[in-house]
Amino acid sequence: MMIPRRFVATLRFLVGLAGAAALSLAASAQDGDARRALRVCQDPNNLPFSNLAAEGIENRLAEVFGRAMGLPVTYYSFPARMAFIRNTLRYKLPGEDYPCDIVMGVPVGFDQVSVTKPYYRSTYALVYAQGRGLDAVKSVDDFLALPPEQLKKLRIGLFDRTPASAWLAKHGLVDQGVPYLMMSPDPAQYPGQLLETELAAGKIDAAIVWGPIAGFFAKRVKEPLLQVLPMRSEPGVRFDYAMAMGVRHGEREWKQQVEQLLDSRRDEIQAVLREYRVPLVDDAGAPLR
Structure with missing residues (x-):
């Protein structure tokens, strides 16, 4: 017996619908x-x-x-x-x-x-320890306006492959950068060490880190007090x-x-x-x- 094409099309649609329903029920169960x-x-x-x-x-x-x-x-x-x-x-x-x-x-x-x-949206921040010659710096512009002889003596910590590298290059501070590995093979390493140990201990004079890291460890480190200066994006450098x-x-x-x-x-x-x-x-x- 010849089956009308319309019936075949309807049957395929119903089978497909049943299959979709079954998949939906399975997905719901898994969910x-x-x-x-x-x-x-x-x-x-x-x-x-x-x-x-x-x-x-x-x-x-x-x-x-x-x-x-x-x-x-x-x-x-x-x-x-x-x-x-x-x-x-x-x-x-x-x-x-x-x-x-x-x-x-x-x-x-x-x-x-x-x-x-x-x-949320955050930004990178420049962080320095108070009481070490940078207390007059209240903004990133103040930092860049420091006397050249003072800037050239600073050690600025940063993680590799972050906007901090481009910012230092743009402002002629590449030689002042002290790079650290973001993805260290050491599982005990954590990003806040740059502030909690390196900056706090005076191994570096300032650091440029992602804002949440800066804010948290500035609160957590009690001595010395850490000052956090959020950074604005600039042409060629997005923070x-x-x-x-x-x-x-x-x-x-x-x-x-x-x-x-x-x-x-x-x-x-x-x-x-x-x-x-x-x-x-x-x-x-x-x-x-």
Whole structure:
């Protein structure tokens, strides 16, 4: 018997619809399993952002989200060196589940994850220790206006592959730069050491670091007092960046849920950022009060 083409087309549509429904139910079931906890990918030794004791900014934000979702927060830790995303958010052995579902801090434009809307913008900062000849410096312009003979004697710490290198070159201060490895093979290394040990001990006279690092360790280091000067982007040197959260590509509903939390918990998020003294700036790089 010849089956009408319209019937065949309708049958294919219904079969496809049933298949899509089955896939949707399977995805929902998997999503339900995943949401028995807020599973966060983190670096275990990366203050001010995260650590095993859950003392970092991103740990606190995870707690905010966990409370809002009514879920416990769990962590999967891996040093934030090369291949961090591959070994955390995208790590899955055959027949096993992913160990974590969200990275709490990634720059906007980071293509290894599906990036949410940004939740803060910060900038690099120039940090110096008080009582060591730079107390009159109240801005980056003041720093650049120091007598040439004084500038040339300064040792300015910076991490490699950051805008600080371009800034020193632009202002003729390359010889004053003291480079440090951002991605050290030593898992005990953390970014704040540049301030907490090197600057505090007088091994360098100033440092240029990412704003959240500057704000946190300026608060944590009690002696000497550290002065933080947020830096404005200049032609050819960009210092300010928007930060977001990251989920796996293709997880649209989870990303939407995260973005809803970013909106509904905005005041709590801002309170955490200010508690950790993150230098916040607007889209033009101007400081937010």
